Amino acid sequence: DTEVTQTPKHLVMGMTNKKSLKCEQHMGHRAMYWYKQKAKKPPELMFVYSYEKLSINESVPSRFSPECPNSSLLNLHLHALQPEDSALYLCASSQVGGTRGNTIYFGEGSWLTVV
Amino acid sequence: AQTVTQSQPEMSVQEAETVTLSCTYDTSESDYYLFWYKQPPSRQMILVIRQEAYKQQNATENRFSVNFQKAAKSFSLKISDSQLGDAAMYFCAYRGSSNTGKLIFGQGTTLQVKP
Numbered sequence: 001d002t003e004v005t006q007t008p009k010h011l012v013m014g015m016t017n018k019k020s021l022k023c024e025q026h027m028g029h030r031a032m033y034w035y036k037q038k039a040k041k042p043p044e045l046m047f048v049y050s051y052e053k054l055s056i057n058e059s060v061p062s063r064f065s066p067e068c069p070n071s072s073l074l075n076l077h078l079h080a081l082q083p084e085d086s087a088l089y090l091c092a093s094s095q096v097g098g099t100r101g102n103t104i105y106f107g108e109g110s111w112l113t114v115v
Numbered sequence: 116a117q118t119v120t121q122s123q124p125e126m127s128v129q130e131a132e133t134v135t136l137s138c139t140y141d142t143s144e145s146d147y148y149l150f151w152y153k154q155p156p157s158r159q160m161i162l163v164i165r166q167e168a169y170k171q172q173n174a175t176e177n178r179f180s181v182n183f184q185k186a187a188k189s190f191s192l193k194i195s196d197s198q199l200g201d202a203a204m205y206f207c208a209y210r211g212s213s214n215t216g217k218l219i220f221g222q223g224t225t226l227q228v229k230p
Contacts, residue, residue, distance in 0.1 A: 037158075040204075040223070040225075041222075041223075042206055042220035042221065042222060042223055043160070043220060045217055045218070048217075056217070088158055090160060092160075102148040102165075102210050102212070103148070103150070103162065103165055104150075104210070104218050105162065106152075106159065106160035106161075106162075107159070108157070108158070108159040109158050109159065109160075111158075
């Protein structure tokens with residue numbers, strides 16, 4: 001069972017809609033991540049939060065807006081998406097510091113379809 | 116820049132047999148971590164095994180073991196006594212010693228297990 005929980009598991013949205021993906025972890029990790037994955041491809045990093053501060057933005061379009069309200073929660077706000085944004089969105093977390101700080105644990109993902 | 120290469124897009128193995136998945140990587144760093152992740156059709160990314168570069172001993176986790184050759188920059192995964200539930204896409208991944216560094220994935224190998 002994953003300790004990184006993502007909701008919703010499936011989301012269908014129109015190109016003018018505003019929606020959010022949510023992620024929660026209870027492992028005490030202080031780094032959280034958003035990845036985007038297309039079919040039969042490896043995940044692509046979008047954002048990294050470390051100690052609730054955005055540390056990496058991989059030149060993601062502004063129609064994706066991340067938010068980290070606290071150390072356990074990570075949101076991805078979606079607005080004016082395009083059909084090519086349809087993908088599996090994976091949330092992940094890890095500790096920061098020490099030898100255990102390098103293992104990233106993933107949630108089950110949120111399937112997003114933009115129509 | 117670091118790169119990870121998986122040269123086998125697809126592999127198949129007979130149930131109860133052993134299979135080895137290949138992975139090579141390129142880096143100029145001396146301290147890093149290597150991972151194998153499994154992604155079944157359910158799409159959750161599951162950690163299979165990890166290896167710290169400073170450790171000479173190959174990591175093992177039950178039926179899963181790695182052959183880590185640091186000088187050759189090779190990191191293969193051996194699955195013994197293959198089971199139907201092992202069928203999945205397997206990703207090799209690299210992460211540098213920076214604790215908020217990127218997780219760099221290979222292109223993946225799809226493993227089919229034949230009954």
